[in-house]
Amino acid sequence: MSSGSSTRQRGRPRRIASSVATLALASGLLAACGGDGGKPELVWYINPDSGGQVAVAEECSTDDYTVTTQVLPQDAGQQRIQLARRLAAKDPEIDLMSIDPPFTAEFADAGFLAEVPQDAKARLEEQGTFKGAMDAATWKDKLVVFPFWSNTQVLWYRKSFVEKAGLDMSQPVTWDQIIDAASDNDAKIGVQANKYEGYVVWINALIAGAGGQILEDAGEGIDANVTISDDAGQKAAAIVEKLASSEAAPADLSVSNEGTAGSTFGSDQGSFLVNWTFIWHNYDETAPDVAKDIGYAPYPQTVEGEDSRPPYGGIGIGVSAYSDKKELALEAAQCLVSPDNQGKNADITGNMPASTAGYEYEALQKSFPPELLELFQKSVDSAAPRTITPYWSDVSGAIQNVWHPPRSVGDDTPDDSATFIEDVLKGGDLL
DSSP states (O other), X not given: OOOSOOOOOOSSOHHXXXXXXXXXXXXXXXHHTTGGGOOOEEEEEEOOOSSHHHHHHHHHOXXXXXXXXXXXXXXXXXXXXXXXXXXXXXXXTOOEEEEOGGGHHHHHHTTOBOOOOHHXXXXXXXXXXXXXXXHHTEETTEEOSEEEEEEEOEEEEEHHHHHHHTOOTTSOOBHHHHHHHHHHTTOEEEXXXXXXXXXXXXXXXXXXXXXXXXXXXXXXXXXXXEOTTSHHHHHHHHHHHHHHTSTTSOTTGGGOOHHHHHHHHHSTTEEEEEEOGGGGGTXXXXXXXXXXXXXXXXXXXXXXXXXXXXXXXXXXXXXXXXXXXHHHHHHHHHHHTSHHHHHHHHHHHOOOBSBTTGGGOHHHXXXXXXXXHHHHHHHHHHOBOOOOOTTHHHHHHHHHHHHOSGGGOOTTHHHHHHHHHHHHHTTSSOO
């Protein structure tokens, strides 16, 4: 995929430039198709990471084909837009793609994805692929992507801070407790609250932790029942409002993302952080004293005494229905999501495997404490996925518009967002 830049011929006659361009295009097409007896090239569009997907692509290149990678934008929404535009045009040059779970239903409903073969599905089940990962990869009872990694959030804390605050982290803690502890001790809490998908991930986890969900009957499409204004939505809004108006809110709360929240946690005012699994090794080289001070616990409870529902994230590998090398791509996808390759990717990136077998990867076992790996797996099992609907982009955008900035959240926010979601879904309003 192009990065958006273009190369221009300057100071040459137009006819020569045109001939060069024509030859270059012809050569590119031959190379892409394995012309002149060359090996076919399978192009995998990947989300940015620290090298895990490139390493796995090299591992799965064979004598019959080569797997190459093209990097998508950092922002998940922009990843969706770039892929959707190409797929809507039936572009045959996309073979494999890394897809964020919220967009799987949308792509599958549009007919963009090849179905995962039954023998490959059986293999995924045999390697202990998590139920949440399989559910997120399924649309209308068909498995449409190969679960690759399944991420979740846990509560990271600074050991020195909880000792100072007198908190017992061996017991479940609530959002109210950690906000109060940070506020009373001149500390800040790291969350994701910028106007982007990460903020909706937090809101969804808060609602699920109170026993609710954003939508019910999502299979009804635009006629789904919008339930964000129910009691669970009110409890979620109360937590966002409490943090945003407290001394525990960092100055950059309204623009905070995974990276900035990690910086807050690593600062002198660091206390608690909800973030993905990569945090464990995030400070090894840059802040070793912080790395030694990190503790971990289950995601905070929305309601005291009720199990938390941490966020679910991850990546599934889809095969384009329009690829002119679809059978080879389906074969390669099975290699990419093998337990060893899930483990290799996790060891490099910190993004955890989508299967129990992937967690057995030897290097991964050495990189993380056993009890932390156990917490990751338990958290994935209890995680709350975002609603599986082809209209998720509209739902998410509507929530972001109403719930942002966090300091604006109040008693009316859940009702206002429910009305806006319904209007957007039924064409009565625009994002």
